[in-house]
Amino acid sequence: MVPYLATVIAILRKDLAVEWRSRQLLAAMLIFTLLVILIFNFALELDARVRSEVSAGVLWATFAFAGTLGLNRSMAIEKEGKALDGLLLAPVDRSVIYLGKTLANLSFMLAVALFTLPIYSVLYNVDLLNGGFLLVLLLGSWGYSAIGTILSAMAIQARSRELLLPVLLFPLVIPVLVAAVRASSFFLQDLELIYIWPSLNLLIAYGLIIPAMGFMFFDLIVEE
Amino acid sequence: MISTRGLGKRYGYRWALQDVTLNVRPGEITALLGPNGAGKSTLLRILATLSKPTIGDCQMANFQLPQQAAAARAHLGFLAHQPLFYEDLSAEQNLAFYAHLYRIKRPSERIAGLLKNFDLYLRRHEPVRTFSRGMQQRLALARVLLHKPRVLLLDEPHSGLDLAGVVILDEVLRGLAKKRTTILFATHELERAQSLARKVVVLANGKLVAASTGKSVSPSSVYRRALRIANRKA
Amino acid sequence: MSSKSIAARPRFLTLLSTLSALLILAATWMVFFFAPREAVMGEVQRVFYFHVSTGWVGMVAFLSAAIAGIIYLIRPDKKWDVFAVAAVEIGLVYSFVNIVSGSIWARPTWNTWWTWDPRLVTASVMELTFLAYLLLRQSMEDPERRARFGAIYSILGSLTVPLTYMSIRIWRTIHPVVIGSGDPGAKGDFSMTQPMVTTLMFSLLAFTVFGVTLLWHRVRLGWLSERVEEFRLKSMEM
Numbered sequence: 001m002v003p004y005l006a007t008v009i010a011i012l013r014k015d016l017a018v019e020w021r022s023r024q025l026l027a028a029m030l031i032f033t034l035l036v037i038l039i040f041n042f043a044l045e046l047d048a049r050v051r052s053e054v055s056a057g058v059l060w061a062t063f064a065f066a067g068t069l070g071l072n073r074s075m076a077i078e079k080e081g082k083a084l085d086g087l088l089l090a091p092v093d094r095s096v097i098y099l100g101k102t103l104a105n106l107s108f109m110l111a112v113a114l115f116t117l118p119i120y121s122v123l124y125n126v127d128l129l130n131g132g133f134l135l136v137l138l139l140g141s142w143g144y145s146a147i148g149t150i151l152s153a154m155a156i157q158a159r160s161r162e163l164l165l166p167v168l169l170f171p172l173v174i175p176v177l178v179a180a181v182r183a184s185s186f187f188l189q190d191l192e193l194i195y196i197w198p199s200l201n202l203l204i205a206y207g208l209i210i211p212a213m214g215f216m217f218f219d220l221i222v223e224e
Numbered sequence: 225m226i227s228t229r230g231l232g233k234r235y236g237y238r239w240a241l242q243d244v245t246l247n248v249r250p251g252e253i254t255a256l257l258g259p260n261g262a263g264k265s266t267l268l269r270i271l272a273t274l275s276k277p278t279i280g281d282c283q284m285a286n287f288q289l290p291q292q293a294a295a296a297r298a299h300l301g302f303l304a305h306q307p308l309f310y311e312d313l314s315a316e317q318n319l320a321f322y323a324h325l326y327r328i329k330r331p332s333e334r335i336a337g338l339l340k341n342f343d344l345y346l347r348r349h350e351p352v353r354t355f356s357r358g359m360q361q362r363l364a365l366a367r368v369l370l371h372k373p374r375v376l377l378l379d380e381p382h383s384g385l386d387l388a389g390v391v392i393l394d395e396v397l398r399g400l401a402k403k404r405t406t407i408l409f410a411t412h413e414l415e416r417a418q419s420l421a422r423k424v425v426v427l428a429n430g431k432l433v434a435a436s437t438g439k440s441v442s443p444s445s446v447y448r449r450a451l452r453i454a455n456r457k458a
Numbered sequence: 459m460s461s462k463s464i465a466a467r468p469r470f471l472t473l474l475s476t477l478s479a480l481l482i483l484a485a486t487w488m489v490f491f492f493a494p495r496e497a498v499m500g501e502v503q504r505v506f507y508f509h510v511s512t513g514w515v516g517m518v519a520f521l522s523a524a525i526a527g528i529i530y531l532i533r534p535d536k537k538w539d540v541f542a543v544a545a546v547e548i549g550l551v552y553s554f555v556n557i558v559s560g561s562i563w564a565r566p567t568w569n570t571w572w573t574w575d576p577r578l579v580t581a582s583v584m585e586l587t588f589l590a591y592l593l594l595r596q597s598m599e600d601p602e603r604r605a606r607f608g609a610i611y612s613i614l615g616s617l618t619v620p621l622t623y624m625s626i627r628i629w630r631t632i633h634p635v636v637i638g639s640g641d642p643g644a645k646g647d648f649s650m651t652q653p654m655v656t657t658l659m660f661s662l663l664a665f666t667v668f669g670v671t672l673l674w675h676r677v678r679l680g681w682l683s684e685r686v687e688e689f690r691l692k693s694m695e696m
Contacts, residue, residue: 154610157603157607158594159597159598159599160597161597164593164594164597167593168594168611170586171615171618172587172614172618173618174622175622178628182628199628202621202624206618206621213614220606221606221610
């Protein structure tokens with residue numbers, strides 16, 4: 001068990017190190033996120049009353065789009081120089097690659113979110129420093145990364161991979177987005193937990209079922 | 225310790241490899257000769273467990289493939305066409321990562337030793353992106369030897385190497401052969417096979433067309449005969 | 459197996475095709491002339507029979523594609539892949555009819571072409587999922603990988619569709635619940651009389667038989683094109 005986790009962490013650290021060295025991805029995701037929020041401002045005319053209800057939706061839509069940048073890039077670094085073969089040659093279970101990559105994608109999403117949320121708070125005067133909101137952020141990002149990593153591993157092997165990933169991803173990630181927006185929105189409005197539970201349960205269920213599928217299928221996806 | 229029987233690989237309806245039966249013993253450097261497109265890379269990838277054969281048996285270092293592929297990997301080293309590195313990371317970081325994957329004990333010592341052997345120690349902190357093709361090949365060789373594999377598979381290892389690199393490579397391979405490592409390298413250059421290999425196996429159009437059976441048959445005549453046979457069939 | 463026996467249409471299929479055509483005609487007659495006029499909604503309610511029948515067959519088609527995918531992953535035989543593609547295509551057509559007929563029904567009933575209720579949205583998401591499935595296949599060159607990835611995606615899709623339904627159900631609902639649960643938020647319910655039930659069951663049968671016929675034709679088409687591809691590649695090698 002411990003060597004397994006150690007290897008997962010090694011892959012996670014490697015992905016973070018690559019990103020740290022080049023810093024291309026985080027910069028792109030951040031700029032993209034801020035621009036999208038700016039566009040939403042004009043598109044929706046977010047006035048004070050509506051803001052806390054709409055904020056959850058705006059933020060999650062933004063993260064969903066920015067997330068595809070991360071997913072694409074995370075797999076692309078394995079494709080250039082065919083580094084993925086290096087991982088496949090190693091005496092490790094292929095699911096280790098899946099878990100490591102999912103955690104890396106999760107880290108990127110959280111990094112972008114933690115940068116974006118304060119800015120959004122300031123711009124729109126909405127208090128996002130809400131424990132429940134951050135919990136939903138974690139659960140939702142986990143579900144998103146879990147399905148995203150599986151699909152980006154498939155898309156990277158196809159033609160027109162950058163076009164393909166969003167098309168494959170969005171239909172399957174809807175449960176996460178809908179539940180996350182619902183739960184986030186209710187947390188921001190300080191509603192009672194009893195109203196939020198169903199959405200949280202769904203997020204947890206998704207966050208267990210999809211990674212289980214990832215564990216089962218990742219080997220089949222990366223092998224030749 | 226490489227042994228295959230009736231190995232075949234099919235992509236869609238096209239057979240890339242057909243009925244390949246060969247034996248490579250430890251301590252002998254064996255060359256896999258063949259023109260481009262003959263199936264050398266395909267065969268090596270199957271032996272390296274990166275690809276599964278469609279039919280046939282395959283044994284690597286006493287592990288049955290594909291069932292025991294995961295266990296076999298710890299004892300295999302594969303030098304591919306591509307360097308298999310993360311270009312933004314340094315030489316040392318790349319080797320450290322692979323050392324972790326192979327669970328090498330005292331990794332920093334081993335890495336430093338290999339980097340020195342391959343004359344890369346001075347540039348160990350620089351991103352691989354800045355390395356020349358020759359340097360990347362040398363680094364790839366270092367990576368492949370990290371875990372002291374029992375079986376070494378190399379796909380056109382001399383390509384891109386300058387003279388100094390070739391000398392280092394040949395020296396390393398001969399040294400490993402003496403230590404009873406099984407070595408199989410693919411090349412389309414006859415001279416390489418002749419200078420380095422003891423045995424030769426010739427592949428053309430996915431089929432094994434000839435193999436040198438003993439010291440008496442020189443690689444060049446085997447190769448020429450094989451090409452003649454292959455050209456007649458095509 | 460001689461080429462004649464592969465290319466020649468099996469006699470049973472021809473019979474089945476004729477039977478389906480007859481059943482569809484009969485069902486259509488029943489829907490318009492046998493089923494009674496519904497009291498509240500009027501004539502437009504007759505869309506309901508097509509809506510439910512096509513919806514049911516569409517879902518079953520997608521589910522069978524996913525099951526074929528599972529079988530393919532366990533035992534990679536090309537025939538399961540050919541079946542899966544055919545099932546998905548049939549499912550897409552049927553589900554599209556389901557969505558459009560639902561929309562046609564919604565307009566006079568709730569005065570809107572589209573409602574964001576769970577069933578309609580889920581049906582659309584299911585449609586998009588399997589359209590993505592076809593796009594995925596189209597982007598893969600290696601036939602073995604194409605089949606494998608298709609299988610995996612159809613399994614993932616089949617898992618997320620129910621989750622989508624639940625997530626939107628948690629959100630809201632106004633879809634009429636015909637048979638079953640007392641959903642407090644539902645509007646537009648109607649109770650079914652015996653002739654209606656008979657018509658519904660018959661349409662269901664007719665559309666299922668029709669679906670199976672289409673599926674069989676499509677599977678044959680797929681299988682034949684595989685053989686053509688095989689011959690083409692073999693001849694290229696010579």
